[in-house]
Amino acid sequence: MPELPEVESIRCQLEPLITGKTIIKGHSFPSKKFSQAKLASGFHVQTVKRRGKYLLINLDKELGGKIKLKELIIHLGMTGSVSIAKEKTDDPYVRAQWQLNDGQILLFRDIRRFGRIAVVNPNDYKSLPTLNNIGPEPFDPNLTAASFHKSLSSSRSHIKTKLLSQRIIAGLGNIYADESLWRSHISPVARRIGKDRSESLLISIREVLSEAIKNGGTTFRDYRTPDGLTGKNQHNLDCYGRAGKACNKCSSILKNRIVGQRSTTWCPQCQIS
Template structure:
C-alpha cells in the first residue's frame, strides 16, 4: 500500500516520463473518484511533485507559457492498490480506472484494483476539495520540522498516537506499515494518548529513518504496489514489526502481538512497547 516511500519512488520514475507531454485525450471510470481525469485534456505536464501520499502533476493550460507556474494540478492518490504506467501500446486491463493519451503516442495509465484511489484536477494549490491534503502536516524531511514542533503536533490531539499519525496531520506520508515500524523502533505503545517531548523527538527520528530506508529500497510491495516500470519494491524483506504478529521480536524475542486499534490492525511488541 503506497505510503510516502512508495509514492516518492513513483514520482521519481514518472516525472521524466511525462514532463512536457501534452495530454490530447483521456478516458475514465464513471465514478466521481476517477472521472475528473478528463479535465486534464488539452494541458501539458510541467512537473510531478509529491505531498505526503499525494502526487501533484503540474498542468500548463493551453496557451500558457512553458516555464511559467502551472495554473492547475492533476492530483492522484494511489489508495491501496493504485499504480501508474506509461506505455506505447494500449493493453487491455480490466482494472484500468483512467488513462491519458499523450501527443507523442504514449498513454499514461492509472490502474487500481480496489478503487480506493482518487483523481482530482484543481487550480494550483487549491486543495479544499481534498480535506486530508488541505490539512496535511509537514513533510517528514522538512528541516523546519524539529523535535519540539513534532511534540506540539502530537500534543494537539488526544487520539491514540498511532491513530493521530495515520490522520496525516502531525506529519505527512505515514501509513499503517511505517507507523507500526517507527513505533516499534521507538519502543512506544501505539495506543497511548500522550507522548512526552523526549520520546516525540525520538519518534520523529525513527519515522525519518524508517521512511528513508524504505525509499532506499524502492518501497514495500506486499501485493499490488508497482512502480511505473512495473518493478516491485524490496523493503518488504526488511520489516521488523508490520505483518510479523506471532513471530519473535527482533529486539527481545517476545512474540509480537496484533490487535485492532481504532479499527486498524496494529502489530507491536508487548515487551518493548509496553505502556
C-alpha cells in the first residue's frame, strides 16, 4: 500500500480539490471498516493533512450556533486510492463515497479492503491504535539522531520490524524500509545499532523519502494519485524488488527472506548487523 511518499502525493493533490467544499452525504460499502464514512455528512472540509500513512481531513459544521469539529481519517491499506468523479460510478471496488456540494463525488476505492475510514473527534485516535501510538514524522526537526537512537534502543526486535511498527518513526512501509537499510549498510535483522549507525539510518530514511516524494511516489500495482497518474520512483529503487540482481554498491547478489512476516531484500555483503 501507499507509504508516506504516496500518501503525501495524494494529500497534495486532494487538498485543493476538496478544501472549502461541503460533504452533502457519505455512503459506504457494508463493512465496519468503511461504515463511518456517512458520519461526515453535512460537514465542511477545512484542511487535508497527513500523519504517517494516514490522511486526516479536518471537518467543521455549525450546529445551533456552535461550531462542531470532526476529523475524517482515511487509511489506504494496501490497495486504496482516492479520486474525484463527476458522476456516479458502478465500480464494484468503491468502498466509500462522499457527495460534495459542487456536484462532484469523492471516491475511495480499495480492492483488497485493507483500508479503513474513521470519523472521530479531533485528535481522538483511540479507535486507531497505530495512529494513536505513532512515532515522529521523519522530517520533524525534533527528531534527532540522539532521540532516534534512544527509541531504537528501547526494543530488542529486528530493526526492520521496528521501522515498520510506526512507533519509532512514522510512514515507512516495506519498500522504503528496505531502501533505507540498504543505503545505510544496516542488515534488516540487526537488533541493536550504535549511535553513529542510527544517525546514518535517519539520514538515509530522509533521503529515500524525499527522493520518493519528489518522484511522486512508487507505483507497482494499484497506487494512483487522485489525477489517475502513477509515480516514477519505482525507477529509483536500489534494493526493494531486486532480489537475485547485483547490488548497486558492491555487485554481490541481493538476497530475499522473510523478516517480521514481510518479504525483505538486502545485500548480505554490504549490509551488516
